[in-house]
Amino acid sequence: MESSSVIETVEGTNGTAKKDNSPASNESISNEGPASKKVKLDDTGSRKVDSRDKGVARIRPEFLLPKPSNTTVSVEPDDDDAEAGGTKRKKERGQNKNRRFAKARETVKFCEALKDGDGTCRFGKDCKFEHDVQKYISSKPADLEGTCPVFDAIGYCPSGLKCRWLHSHYLAEAGKVVVDEEKKGTAGREINRIDRDTQNTLQKKKFPVPKSDKILPYLDSLKEHDMVANDGSKQGTETKDNEDQDKKDLAATYVEPPFLASEKKPLNLHHAKILSPLTTVGNLPFRRLCRWFGADVTYSEMALALPILQGSKSEWALPRSHTSEIPGFGVQIAASKPWQAVKATEVLTTACDTGIGGIQDVNLNCGCPIDLIYRSGAGSALLDSGSKLIRMLKGMNYVSGEVPVTVKIRMGTRDSHPSAKKLVARFVTEGDVAAITLHGRSRQQRYTRVADWDYISETAQVVKDLYEARDDKDKEQRERRKVWFVGNGDCYSWHDWWDAVENYNVDSVMIARGALIKPWIFEEIDARQYLDKSATERLDMIRKFAQFGLEHWGTDEYGINNCRRFLCEFLSFSCRYVPVGILEVLPPKIQDRPPMWKGRNELETLLGSSDYRDWIKISEMFLGPAHESFDFKPKHKSNAYEAEG
Template sequence: KRQAEMNKYYGANKPEEGQAAEVEKMSLEERRAQFTEAPVRASEKRRIYYGPETPVLAPLTTQGNLPFRRLCVSLGAQVTWSEMAMGLPLIQGEKGEWALAKAHESEITPPKYTPKSVVAGYDNSKDLKFGVQIAGNKPWNVLKTTEILTALCPSIRAIDLNCGCPIDLVYRQGAGSALMDSPGKLEKILRGMNAVSGEVPITVKIRMGTKDNHPTADRLVQRLVLGGEEAVATGDGPCGVAAITLHGRSRQQRYTRQANWEYIAECSALVNRLKQKQAEVTDTIREADARDMTASNNGMPYFCGNGDVYSHVDYFDAVNNANVDSAMIGRGALIKPWIFEEIQTGQYLDKSASERLQYIEQFTRFGLENWGSDEIGVGVTRRFLLEWLSFSCRYVPLGLLEHLPPHLNDRPPAFRGRNELETLLSSPNYKDWIKISEMFLGPAHKDFQFQPKHKSNSYEIEAEG
């Protein structure tokens, strides 16, 4: 009787023989174990190192190209960054944007320095020189870009989020320095980047703030080191960035004033105080989870400064007096790329005109290797060479200076060099730059003209540093 009742209620829904096999197969698929790889926590990522031995070549708009970075590495740069790449074009697969993330083999080799300070778990052989800087205005955009870069470019040192770009177009889109006005959103993005970047560390570059008289970097640094109030309340802890780089100017200042290293020193001291404060925490319930703290610097992010470094004196003044772990060099490297040699040797190097011409020849050779030696490759190499010459013409030989150290924002009067070649290399006239390019790339077209992209010879530029 009971069986009859069961057939009455369930018999009508009993599947046919073929359907039963399909249902059983689906049931097996549902019950089968699914492997999901757990995200790598901040403490488990590859360890990196910043110290006095690691002068950093800044991410340079237009001029941070592969041939110039390769030249700087040959002269002693220990860490290099790509030009800022926008997230959405990378996701869409645009070739021009992906070319920015291309590195030379000299940039994906282990650095040569040996850290003076003891860094737990740091292995030189696993470290690299080249990192990629990205920008974006939405969390999904930046996270997807990070995920793609991690999967397709495993030979990168770190991925840096640009929160300092002052360019109006980028700022109006809500990217670059605009993220400093939304610290909660920025923290959310950095946490997400750490979750999807595998073993690749995440770093961030910021400015003093967006307004001249309203610096906000100190509060943002505290948030990045300890986590926001919401994160502390929920026990999420810090966002896990491996390094923070602070440019000593606001977005509004651009490059019209000297970098404020006093403010950078204040923020560096704040990081050290936060480190002590974190070590003194006695409430274990509210203590940050060690798994979410960066592994690179005993649980604290490295802190680097950026702005107006133009000699080894400026560099070591930043490291020793501002107490930053390292300094990032931008325009100083464009004007004299041998600044990395000066830092290594600890002395001024008065390069002759013939030596400077050899660097130009090296850049040209690297450019032709990278972009090709056909008509298009020669044209691209010439363009980027002229962009660089628009910076390097600002170099004043040490033998002609009235005082040391030289300052990046000094505007020297026109001068005659110690020989004709030195005078030519110091010319602010673009026709002379074209003449220099013709020494290595052949004659340019008779109607060829050139306008510097960043007006570098007028001392008002958009390049970093």
């Protein structure tokens, strides 16, 4: 190992900032990992200076494995899965298209209204589900060993009689489900739900959106009489005075003036540790895990505006959050038309059960690169429609009340024509957004090549220059708050994060894949040191995710199947982590791929496996044996290789 590259200090305590005293489920693992190490980088220079082999993570020789035979398929992850989901790109990339996930079915289907051991079914004898408790319990498979993780955490189990750990909170003689009222009263809960009546109102298109009804005609007038081109230049017209007067007349019809961004609930993103909106893996349990590791701000998975307006149950599951995420939880939406974005914003900020307390900001996605979103005119397609994008943000700002509006963009749609600087200048000048996040890649680039942090820095300087040059005599400009500017792309270590905030003009850095691979990156940022987590610590992190997942999806067979599926999705990223203790060169780079390696013990080797069957094996440590109907198909065929016989 190159002794001049890093300084390692072994500490007597582990690297985990928070401890969990609940019983661990990994007692069967006999080979304990080494004590956690904090590895501190000696060189704090620019991220451009790097002597390593390009694209290769250098492993210490004693942990290298022989090169695999020709019959073994190597894994080449496609990082479009991180922030964007699936994509219809080249077939040779090896994705499993059209994945299907089997759902567990009960032999005897019990009535949902009676699952708590009491209650009344409103259908009575006409109900098609079973009402006989003993018959249902006898039809269930044997309970799983141990205590119900959900009951142990929050004092009751929402799955009731359907729980696979029923014996731990059911008094069979009394026919009663046990509830610990004291623990239940202090436990966190999920918020931003909508009730069935609200959902039905949305489905019938009867949900009131009075603010949207006022602002949309005005936005339409801006479309018809837009005086500013997409590139920011003025368009000449002979009827400019008349058109300006028309817009003023229409604006004068408003009963209530819109909030300026400076009048809304303030955001504070200065050096905030931000988790990016992530598709599939950025679910509520994963966000809770990142909060547990120290994230300050989290975002929902990208929700499509139209299904939100249609009351889609699956889409409304995305804005749901946990009280541990408050304050600092934002909802991201994607829309192709102004009316969709505006109405969805008003619905989200009024229908959620906690109002502005449950949503910190509404974020408009203008960076999603996948074809399905782009071709519909949403996501990164909005980067080529600057005037439409401005109208969307203006309308969202009007209807969101005190909830600020933020935006996430890419450099542009094409490598040769970055447009972010001009767009950002318009965002700041218009004053309708509270924060801007720039991902340092184009839509064309996707996740190939490293993020362009020089361009991010130049764009951040545009924001800074606009504020320094603004007229102090202009009251409206003077009262506007600073627009936060956040960078995004390739942040995989505390060194990357601090390098960005100290040397690239940004207020903070939004972390995406780095958190998927090692969620404790937020701890590292606070400590300004690498945390060499032992295998047992990482396994405990997986146990924590499983606990949060069971609280969210339920402890019945269906919920366990869901939890197992999303745990495997999480492991498809976390298996890419190479422990810093076996690396020869630091800092680690997210684009680097290691040769075949083995861990410092068998458990560490297992956690680094890219075979999906090993992910299922890991899930069984906390969720019990996989149901015979469970069939997890990984996103990449290379993760589904057959073992050599």
